[in-house]
Amino acid sequence: MSKPKVIVTRRWPHEVEQRLGDHFDVTLNEADRPYEQQELRQALLLADAVLPTVTDRLGADLFAGGVRARILGNFGVGFNHIDIAAASAAGLIVTNTPAVLTDATADLAMTLLLMCARRAGEGERELRSGKWTGWRPTHLCGTQVSGKTVGIIGMGRIGQAMARRCHFGFGMEVVFFDSQPVPHPGMPARQLATVDEVLAASDFVSLHCPGGGENTRLINERRLARMKKSAFLINTARGDVVDEDALVQALRERRITGAGLDVFETEPSVPRALTEREDVVLLPHLGSATSETRIAMGMRVIDNLSAFFEGRTPPDAVN
Numbered sequence: 001m002s003k004p005k006v007i008v009t010r011r012w013p014h015e016v017e018q019r020l021g022d023h024f025d026v027t028l029n030e031a032d033r034p035y036e037q038q039e040l041r042q043a044l045l046l047a048d049a050v051l052p053t054v055t056d057r058l059g060a061d062l063f064a065g066g067v068r069a070r071i072l073g074n075f076g077v078g079f080n081h082i083d084i085a086a087a088s089a090a091g092l093i094v095t096n097t098p099a100v101l102t103d104a105t106a107d108l109a110m111t112l113l114l115m116c117a118r119r120a121g122e123g124e125r126e127l128r129s130g131k132w133t134g135w136r137p138t139h140l141c142g143t144q145v146s147g148k149t150v151g152i153i154g155m156g157r158i159g160q161a162m163a164r165r166c167h168f169g170f171g172m173e174v175v176f177f178d179s180q181p182v183p184h185p186g187m188p189a190r191q192l193a194t195v196d197e198v199l200a201a202s203d204f205v206s207l208h209c210p211g212g213g214e215n216t217r218l219i220n221e222r223r224l225a226r227m228k229k230s231a232f233l234i235n236t237a238r239g240d241v242v243d244e245d246a247l248v249q250a251l252r253e254r255r256i257t258g259a260g261l262d263v264f265e266t267e268p269s270v271p272r273a274l275t276e277r278e279d280v281v282l283l284p285h286l287g288s289a290t291s292e293t294r295i296a297m298g299m300r301v302i303d304n305l306s307a308f309f310e311g312r313t314p315p316d317a318v319n
Helices: 014-023 037-046 084-089 102-117 120-128 157-170 195-201 244-252 291-309
Strands: 005-008 025-027 049-051 071-073 093-095 149-153 173-177 204-207 232-235 258-261 280-282
Touching: 005 014, 005 037, 014 025, 014 291, 037 049, 049 291, 071 291, 084 093, 093 291, 102 120, 102 157, 102 204, 102 232, 102 258, 102 280, 102 291, 120 280, 149 157, 149 195, 157 173, 157 204, 173 195, 244 258
Parallel strands: 005 025, 005 049, 049 071, 071 093, 149 173, 149 204, 204 232, 232 258, 258 280
Antiparallel strands: none
């Protein structure tokens, strides 16, 4: 029997691409440049499986008129860049890669929190530019982390992992909002009834909810106004969860103290209104960016493909 034809839209770790080649008739993206919409459409027409990433926007128009592909093996846990209803209507199974990126993403969220609190980005820029004049008592004084309150929005795997780091590593009090009851979060924590209550109670707010749908611009002007003036916003979830214009205005007016962002509304474009600010730490979507994690994510996609083409239900199907 011929191997299923698989198209990969970006370069993946070498170990994963090698295993893909062992099991499938695979087409790799040697140039590692994002596919255009017409290229994504062509991939859906030519392949049995297409393996997209967060940079690929797969809207309803790409599935219209029928496609050859029968499965989308998404490289990542989030899938709001895919029109799941349209994919389902076209007969495609969509899978993701949960669990394997939990610790890496929580580590990165903690990194952003600490960088914001201790003004680490400002300090490094000052030193590298040659402007540091030496130690003095009032220089770049930041905010204490230990003993403060962290608010988690979205208490799933990553949210709980972040909460564990905050509580057990820094003695922080944990409050959180989740749309479902979380009776055993793994550390002392209080589930509050609304997002607004979490925002008002927290010194640091860390976002770990899915993007898209009702979470689009969940953190808007009204909700930013609920935060403490001394508080920081951390986002490693999806860029569309935060209204960036409202965030910039809140920072300009000093209604919150700072923010740490790993994701953005229109990646890879980041507004100059954010990049020019010293009170914002910005990272280029590095949440899952460890070699171990990216390899594990790719292997999980392969496990889903293997299950599907062997007639079994993929373990990570989202539709």
